[in-house]
Amino acid sequence: MADEAMDWQELTNLTRGRPFTVERVRLDDSGVAIEGAFELPQLAQLSVEDQVFVTAFVRCHGSIKEMERTFGVSYPTIKSRLNRITQALDFIETDPAPSRADVIDRLRRGEITAEQALSELEGPA
16 A cells, blocks of 8 residues: 555545644655655645535535535535534635734824724724
């Protein structure tokens, strides 16, 4: 098995959902091998079934109606599965809170009121 490339789904099935660390990576085009402790991307840590589901969701451009047709299940079933997968993933902050200095600069320039500045500095309630 060492000479054959293992399918990612096969590896995921072998681990049966248990956490694992990749310790060796070989670059196919050069044969260079790198050893260390490599953390898997979050999507690769999902079960094979969830990886297939996420792939289908992307291919359907996020259309829940299309997912209903693809999987032959109801809207609540799709939403439930999406919610479960969402809970398994960490998300990066795509709209981070402005820095204190940015808020004060905007206040000084008159772009926001004192109330807006206080609201932004206090963050979401």
